[in-house]
Amino acid sequence: MKFSELGLSKALLKAVERNGYEEATPIQAETIPLVLAGKDVIGQAQTGTGKTAAFSLPILETIDRDDPNIQALVISPTRELAIQTQEQMYQLGKEERAKVQVVYGGADIRRQINSLKSHPQILVGTPGRLLDHMNRRTVKLDHVKTLVLDEADEMLNMGFLDDIEAIIKAMPVERQTLLFSATMPPEIKRVGVQFMQDPQHVKIKAKELTTDLIDQYYIRAKDYEKFDVMTRMLDVQAPDLSIIFTRTKRRVDEITRGLEARGYNAAGIHGDLTQKRRMQILNQFKHSQLDILVATDVAARGIDVADVTHVFNYDIPQDPDSYVHRVGRTGRAGHHGVSLTFVTPNEMDYLREIEKLTKVRMLPLKPPSAEEAFTGQLSNAESTVKELVEKTDTEKYEKVASKLLDQYEAVDLVAALLNDLTKDDSTQVPVKITPERPLPKRKGGHGGSRNYRGGHGGGHGRGGNNRRYGKSNDNHRRYGSNKDHRDHGGNRDRNKNNGGGKHGFTIRKKD
Ligand SMILES: Nc1ncnc2c1ncn2[C@@H]1O[C@H](COP(=O)(O)OP(=O)(O)OP(=O)(O)O)[C@@H](O)[C@H]1O
Numbered sequence: 001m002k003f004s005e006l007g008l009s010k011a012l013l014k015a016v017e018r019n020g021y022e023e024a025t026p027i028q029a030e031t032i033p034l035v036l037a038g039k040d041v042i043g044q045a046q047t048g049t050g051k052t053a054a055f056s057l058p059i060l061e062t063i064d065r066d067d068p069n070i071q072a073l074v075i076s077p078t079r080e081l082a083i084q085t086q087e088q089m090y091q092l093g094k095e096e097r098a099k100v101q102v103v104y105g106g107a108d109i110r111r112q113i114n115s116l117k118s119h120p121q122i123l124v125g126t127p128g129r130l131l132d133h134m135n136r137r138t139v140k141l142d143h144v145k146t147l148v149l150d151e152a153d154e155m156l157n158m159g160f161l162d163d164i165e166a167i168i169k170a171m172p173v174e175r176q177t178l179l180f181s182a183t184m185p186p187e188i189k190r191v192g193v194q195f196m197q198d199p200q201h202v203k204i205k206a207k208e209l210t211t212d213l214i215d216q217y218y219i220r221a222k223d224y225e226k227f228d229v230m231t232r233m234l235d236v237q238a239p240d241l242s243i244i245f246t247r248t249k250r251r252v253d254e255i256t257r258g259l260e261a262r263g264y265n266a267a268g269i270h271g272d273l274t275q276k277r278r279m280q281i282l283n284q285f286k287h288s289q290l291d292i293l294v295a296t297d298v299a300a301r302g303i304d305v306a307d308v309t310h311v312f313n314y315d316i317p318q319d320p321d322s323y324v325h326r327v328g329r330t331g332r333a334g335h336h337g338v339s340l341t342f343v344t345p346n347e348m349d350y351l352r353e354i355e356k357l358t359k360v361r362m363l364p365l366k367p368p369s370a371e372e373a374f375t376g377q378l379s380n381a382e383s384t385v386k387e388l389v390e391k392t393d394t395e396k397y398e399k400v401a402s403k404l405l406d407q408y409e410a411v412d413l414v415a416a417l418l419n420d421l422t423k424d425d426s427t428q429v430p431v432k433i434t435p436e437r438p439l440p441k442r443k444g445g446h447g448g449s450r451n452y453r454g455g456h457g458g459g460h461g462r463g464g465n466n467r468r469y470g471k472s473n474d475n476h477r478r479y480g481s482n483k484d485h486r487d488h489g490g491n492r493d494r495n496k497n498n499g500g501g502k503h504g505f506t507i508r509k510k511d
């Protein structure tokens with residue numbers, strides 16, 4: 001559907017065009033008119049389908065620039081996502097000259113207080129820092145007309161709920177409430193509707209919860225085998241940009257160091273790094289100065305980096321929703337992506353649980369042997385040589401080239417070039433990743449491992465008929481995604497422990 005049919009002003013249509021959006025995505029087409037009409041909306045659609053613009057555009061349409069109060073508040077689970085959303089809203093609101101600001105933890109609060117003096121109409125923030133500002137009375141929410149909980153199921157999960165409730169209490173009862181996410185377990189929806197009036201649930205119908213733009217694979221491997229298998233996969237597939245999700249911060253650090261030792265251009269982010277460092281690394285990744293981002297779930301939700309081709313779940317996520325968000329960092333805005341999930345033999349039940357939720361069968365992949373990894377590298381090198389030949393100005397090099405051809409056989413010269421473009425089996429460089437406590441054995445039923453959410457119950461068929469054995473005919477391809485239940489704390493503004501942990505997982509809280 002065209003944006004011009006949605007009731008948006010000329011200024012916003014111009015912004016949409018400037019952003020290169022040709023057509024509204026289904027979630028945009030369905031929710032924008034409802035939000036403009038002032039309805040409370042739950043907007044659910046697959047990852048990477050433009051939910052941010054779906055709530056941003058109607059908000060920008062309705063704010064009053066002459067009113068100095070905060071009129072719309074967007075709450076995000078992580079600092080990185082809050083910053084990204086503020087940037088996108090600012091971009092879309094340029095023609096409207098809308099003032100959009102962001103507050104998040106780990107950054108100088110005085111500077112934020114100073115910028116808040118310019119009276120933004122729209123504020124984006126993480127819960128902890130928002131509450132901090134509210135307590136200092138540097139953020140007042142008594143004129144908020146629209147509240148958005150982005151990644152709403154995460155924001156309404158136990159870890160965040162108290163904060164969200166406290167923030168909502170400071171807002172007028174008469175307001176519009178919007179919840180957006182790719183996943184919305186029924187138990188969480190029940191919590192959400194308590195804050196809403198006559199909510200409309202817009203759920204973009206799709207056979208699968210994950211987008212069919214992602215080819216999803218899994219590899220069975222023992223924990224200690226994963227690193228070698230992964231670097232071989234990287235060699236075979238030579239992904240442009242990939243994200244590797246792991247379960248713990250320690251693993252992020254160790255995997256990053258291991259990748260560097262084997263010659264890959266990687267950096268890691270997790271909650272123990274300074275916010276400055278986190279942003280620096282994410283920006284480098286966004287600008288393709290890094291090939292591989294290693295991350296805990298701090299990067300799992302909402303983060304939009306164009307052209308991420310591969311998501312690896314170095315550790316399978318315990319929570320199936322988490323899988324959906326992690327793999328959703330690829331296959332965005334119509335691009336194709338690949339996910340590869342490592343699963344240890346005793347974690348197969350977790351894999352099946354994920355498949356039940358997504359209704360997609362992951363394809364098994366065989367770990368490549370050293371020989372296969374080398375063949376893969378050679379085939380990549382062959383393509384590189386072809387590209388090089390095409391873009392080389394032969395005349396410029398002709399003299400030396402002829403001289404070399406006099407001295408050597410042509411085949412030796414090309415072999416030397418291929419040798420330079422490939423590397424020795426990367427597993428020759430020994431890397432040891434400290435073993436982590438395995439996921440607890442699933443106890444048969446549904447959602448036994450989930451806090452609060454209580455699992456997705458029956459409801460989700462076995463995937464049988466919905467199997468999609470990939471667009472790719474090549475069964476021996478690569479990668480996937482995963483999540484961390486022990487790392488969220490690092491993002492917190494306030495160190496609140498919500499208990500849990502008894503079974504190797506804790507109730508989640510991010511900021
Ligand atoms: N109508 C459109 N046409 C083309 N691209 C779009 C359109 N709307 C949004 N995009 C782009 O698609 C990408 C994904 O959008 P966005 O981050 O809003 O997805 P999302 O649905 O919120 O995903 P997630 O569930 O992962 O948060 C962004 O780069 C955005 O600029």
Ligand SMILES: [Mg+2]
Pocket residue numbers: 051052150302
């Ligand atoms: Mg989003």
